[in-house]
Amino acid sequence: MVGNRAWFGGLFSGSGKRRQVSAEKIVLDLTPVQEQRLQSLKERLNVPYDETRTDHQDSLRALWNASFPDTELTSLVSEQWKDMGWQGVNPATDFRGCGFVSLENLLFFARTYPASFKRLMLKQQGMRTTWEYPFAVAGVNISYMLIQLLELNSVRPKSLPGINFIKVLTGR
Numbered sequence: 001m002v003g004n005r006a007w008f009g010g011l012f013s014g015s016g017k018r019r020q021v022s023a024e025k026i027v028l029d030l031t032p033v034q035e036q037r038l039q040s041l042k043e044r045l046n047v048p049y050d051e052t053r054t055d056h057q058d059s060l061r062a063l064w065n066a067s068f069p070d071t072e073l074t075s076l077v078s079e080q081w082k083d084m085g086w087q088g089v090n091p092a093t094d095f096r097g098c099g100f101v102s103l104e105n106l107l108f109f110a111r112t113y114p115a116s117f118k119r120l121m122l123k124q125q126g127m128r129t130t131w132e133y134p135f136a137v138a139g140v141n142i143s144y145m146l147i148q149l150l151e152l153n154s155v156r157p158k159s160l161p162g163i164n165f166i167k168v169l170t171g172r
Helices: 004-013 032-045 054-067 079-084 091-095 100-112 114-121 135-149 160-168
Strands: none
Touching: 032 100, 032 160, 054 079, 054 100, 054 114, 079 135, 091 100, 091 135, 100 114, 100 135, 114 135
C-alpha cells in the first residue's frame, strides 16, 4: 500500500514485519516531542462537547456547512440534523460518549476528504435498505473506538496499535 492507507495499516501491523512481536517486550521511551503531543491529545480527549460554548457551536455549524453547503441550517436544534445521521434534533446529545474531539474528527473528515465524507453520509453507493446506520453517530462511535483501541486514556499504551500510534506522534 502507499499513502495514507499504508500509514494507517502500519499502526496495526507492527511496522509490516511478518513475525509476531509481543507488546510487553517493547519499552516505550517517549521523546519530549512525543510526550508533549500525547499530553496535548489527552487534554483534547477530556473536553466535553458544550453546547453553550461559541467555539463548539461554530464547529457544529462548520460541520453542517461542509456537509450541506447549499442548505441553510435553521437552528442548532433542528430536524435537519437527522439528515446527517444524528439520533435526534440536537447533536449535542450524541457527543456525550466521546466529547468535542469526535466533532473535530467529523469536521476534519468532511474538510479533508469531502467526496468520501459525502458519499458515506448520503449513502451513494451500494444497495439502500429501509434501515441504515446513522452516519454522524457512527462517526462519533469510530472516534470512541479508536481512542479505546489506541489506549489513549491510559498512562502508556501497551498494545502494538497504541505503541505504533505513539511513534507517529514524532511527525516523521
